[in-house]
Amino acid sequence: MKSLRGRVAVVTGAAMGLGRALSRDLVKEGCRVALVDLNEAALEKTREESFTAAAAQTFACDVSDRRSVYELAIRVRNAMGPVSILVNNAGLMRAAPLMELDDEAIERMISVNLTAQFWTTKAFLPQMLEHGEGNVVNVASAGGLLALPNLSAYCASKFGVVGFSDALRQEAKRNKWPVTVTCVCPNTVNTGMFDGARMVAGTRMLDAEAVSRRMINGIKKSQSYVAIPRVAVGFVTPLTKVLLPTGAMDQLSRMLGMWSANDSTTGRSSTNS
Numbered sequence: 001m002k003s004l005r006g007r008v009a010v011v012t013g014a015a016m017g018l019g020r021a022l023s024r025d026l027v028k029e030g031c032r033v034a035l036v037d038l039n040e041a042a043l044e045k046t047r048e049e050s051f052t053a054a055a056a057q058t059f060a061c062d063v064s065d066r067r068s069v070y071e072l073a074i075r076v077r078n079a080m081g082p083v084s085i086l087v088n089n090a091g092l093m094r095a096a097p098l099m100e101l102d103d104e105a106i107e108r109m110i111s112v113n114l115t116a117q118f119w120t121t122k123a124f125l126p127q128m129l130e131h132g133e134g135n136v137v138n139v140a141s142a143g144g145l146l147a148l149p150n151l152s153a154y155c156a157s158k159f160g161v162v163g164f165s166d167a168l169r170q171e172a173k174r175n176k177w178p179v180t181v182t183c184v185c186p187n188t189v190n191t192g193m194f195d196g197a198r199m200v201a202g203t204r205m206l207d208a209e210a211v212s213r214r215m216i217n218g219i220k221k222s223q224s225y226v227a228i229p230r231v232a233v234g235f236v237t238p239l240t241k242v243l244l245p246t247g248a249m250d251q252l253s254r255m256l257g258m259w260s261a262n263d264s265t266t267g268r269s270s271t272n273s
Contacts, residue, residue, distance in 0.1 A: 001220045005030030008083045010076060010124060012063050012116070013090030015042035017191030018139070020050065021212040022087060027055045029216060031085065034076045038062050038090075063090050063116035064108070073123035082127040085219065087137040088117040088161075093193045095150045095265035106153045113157035117164060125179065134179040135219050138165045142187045142233045146241065148253075150262040169224055182218055186211050186228040196266040200257050203232070 009026045013019035015037035023033045023046075033056045037043040040060035047058050057079055061072045076083060091113045094105045117138055128134025143151055144158030165183035172179045188194050189206045199205060211228055218226035227234030241249060253259060 002222065003030070004085070004216075004220060007031050007085055008034065008076075008080050009085035009087065010034045010036060010083050010120070011087045011089055012036045012061075012120060015039050015046050017193065018186075018189055018208045018211060019087075019089045020046050021208040022089065022215060023056065024050055025209075025212045025216050026085070027051060029220075032056065032080055034059055034080055034083070036061050036063065036072065036090075063120060064111040066119040069116070069119040069123050073127070076124075077127060082131045083124045084128055084131050084133050085135045085137070086120060086124045086128075087139070087215075088120055089137075089139045090116060091139065091157075091193070093151075093154045093267050095154070095194075095262040095267065097150055098152050101153060109153045110157050110160075113154070114160040114164070117161060121168065128179050129177060132178055134177075135182060135222075136168065136179060137182045137184060137215065137219060139184045139186075140165065142185050142227075142237065144185055145233065146237050146253075146258075148258050148261060150265070180219075180222040180224070182215075182223055182226060184215055184218070184226045184228070185233055186214075187233055193267050194262075194265055196264045198257060198261050198264065200261050 004026065009031045011019050011023045011026070011033055014023050014035035023035055026033050035043055035047055035056050035058045038060065043058045043060060047056055059072055059075060061068050063069055092109050094101065094109065121136055125134070125136065138161050140161040141158040143155045144162040147155040162183055162185070165181055169181035172181055187203055187206055188199070189208050189211055191208055206228060214226060214228050225234070244252065
């Protein structure tokens, strides 16, 4: 298990929720962290409440804007040195049937949840290659493995993150880059993003701090895939999808409550990350 001490890490969506918890844990591991978020006021409040000036610096950025992201990479390097850990955590969620989902909401979810990861990775990967080591950590979701009604755009974006991570990992191995690509697929996390959701039978809301610790462990072990919970998301879900016919899988999803789980989901009233 490798040490993270002395490394510079970038965490997007760091102002709240999982991003804030993970940033704290990275600092505990000895990293210096670039806290990135669109919400500048919340970002600065998080830094003041949780971090020393030596441990973390804030960088306001809309990660869906590729020019802003490329500028961000320069800003972070100039302020903190070359980055060797990138955590693509920023994300949005809006639960609604497709025909009730605003066009702007669809575009924004795809842009922030998926497309932004291309921009951040292209921006920071050269620094990792120059530094001689790196970790790209892409936060997907259990919803990137098994889709649910009322989450069409969200699940599409997270399926995309899983595919992007898979392709990037293989590129890194083929090119012999000293970079590990880790895809993280947690079940529902108590960050406020899924406020109002009903839990599927046999599942529970995950604690952000516990998910963060699993992610840190995965980074230190250079794992390619971190599923949380490991058995349910990492084995049962993909195995069931392979073994059951589509009709039977749909029936199982209905019986377990997946079809109605997000009928009452409200999420946060403000930008989610």
